[in-house]
Amino acid sequence: MKAIGFKQSLPIQEENSFILFETEKPSPTGFDILVKVQANSVNPVDFKIRESAAKDAVLETPKVIGWDAVGIVEAVGDQTSKFKVGDEVFYAGDITRSGSNAEFQLVDERIVGRKPKNLTIAEAAAMPLTSLTAYEAIFDRIKINPKKDQGKTVLVLAGAGGVGSIAIQLAKKLGNLTVIATASRPDSIAWCKDLGADFVVNHHNLKEELEKIGHSQVNYILDFVDLEGYWETAAEIIKPQGHIVSITESSKPLNLNIMKSKSVTFSWELMYTRSMFNTEDMDRQHEILNHVADLLDNGTLKSTLTTTLEGFTVANLKKAHEVQESSKSIGKTVILF
Incomplete structure (x- = not known):
């Protein structure tokens, strides 16, 4: 062959x-x-x-x-x-x-x-790969309950990417969540909105963008792009008792202590x-x-x-x-x- x-x-x-x-x-x-x-x-x-x-x-x-x-x-x-x-x-x-x-x-x-x-x-x-990754992140790691968690907020980092594109749909249509996706170009913003994102914010000014839409903090964060780069910001914008799931790697040890006071849960997701x-x-x-x-x-x-x-x-x-x-x-x- x-x-x-x-x-x-x-x-x-x-x-x-x-x-x-x-x-x-x-x-x-x-x-x-x-x-x-x-x-x-x-x-x-x-x-x-x-x-x-x-x-x-x-x-x-x-x-x-x-x-x-x-x-x-x-x-x-x-x-x-x-x-x-x-x-x-x-x-x-x-x-x-x-x-x-x-x-x-x-x-x-x-x-x-x-x-x-x-x-x-x-x-x-x-x-297949993106669906499995997004599905496992939302339902096997965070364990979203569509009835109990209805309306809670999830931030999808890199909403227009392969995994982000299916995560937006799953979180909105199966999870009954309020979906906030990050994107910065006109075509990627339109793509995220078309998939069902309630809000699309620019990742370059994430904290300010979230404040503008009235969601300065979120219940869940799905990182599909750069865990290390977003770590400190994630600690600020995640709600107490929130949950962060990441599929990306960090080149250095992450400071989990900054999440302690909020009792935040962190999970890795690897489809393999x-x-x-x-x-x-x-x-x-x-x-x-x-x-x-x-x-x-x-x-x-x-x-x-x-x-x-x-x-x-x-x-x-x-x-x-x-x-x-x-x-x-x-x-x-x-x-x-």
């Missing part, structure tokens, strides 16, 4: 930052299913791993990344029960395994969902935790993806696809990475195979 990978961490503009190569098509065992990939999408994690995984040495075998895919089940392992050959599926995969930048991919069925029936292949491919550690609740991601598929099919949620690239090529993969590296992407970029 064909696959695209890299042997060395190079700037995306370099000729060999990605290479096309032939490799053996794998066979599924256990809980694995073999998927014929029809489309995938690119997330920030893709370029971050490309930049770091082979920084100090040249790999003997190309590393294949990619953590979003839509495809058709080609074969199933001997312990599978959720899917059969011919089923259409979508998933975000496992960071410890070979990725979706290949014609075929092995993935554990417990982290796979059915493809939304009413979405195109490209529309569906935009959704369940598959990395083979947790007892791995099936939860199967359930979430199927729920998201239902919500997409009935129109409660809408796909965050913005750009479609035709063809599984090195050139298209490079384009998709360039978009992510620009830090100005809106929604998701999908590659159709």
Whole structure:
């Protein structure tokens, strides 16, 4: 089968930052299913791993990344029960395994969902990783109760990004929350409003912007962009007994003491935790993806696809990475195979 990978961490503009190569098509065992990939999408994690995984040495075998895919089940392992050959599926995969930048991919069925029936292949491919991340942040980490927490405020940092775009929708339509998103450009502001944000504020003057809209403090903060950069501001704007969830890293230890007087809860969210550690609740991601598929099919949620690239090529993969590296992407970029 064909696959695209890299042997060395190079700037995306370099000729060999990605290479096309032939490799053996794998066979599924256990809980694995073999998927014929029809489309995938690119997330920030893709370029971050490309930049770091082979920084100090040249790999003997190309590393294949990619953590979003839509495809058709080609074969199933001997312990599978959720899917059969011919089923259409979508998933975000496992960071410890070979990725979706290949014609075929092995993935554990417990982290796979059915493809939304009413979405195109490209529309569906935009959704798995960001949906899982946002859903887990809101409902598994904060544990939002739509009735008890109705009307409470959530600040979504980087509202126009991939995760922010689905978090706005989930927080508003499933969580019954008052959603405040950050964005600064006219196109990204319009995007957030269209997705259902009640307010959109400029992240460059966050405290002042929140005061202007009458929400100087918020119940919840979802950080999808820069935990370290926002930490001290977050401590000021979070309400007592509030909750902060972050998917980003800090280059230095965070001062948790500044949150103590408010009894603030802080949680990390890593979508890969369940598959990395083979947790007892791995099936939860199967359930979430199927729920998201239902919500997409009935129109409660809408796909965050913005750009479609035709063809599984090195050139298209490079384009998709360039978009992510620009830090100005809106929604998701999908590659159709």
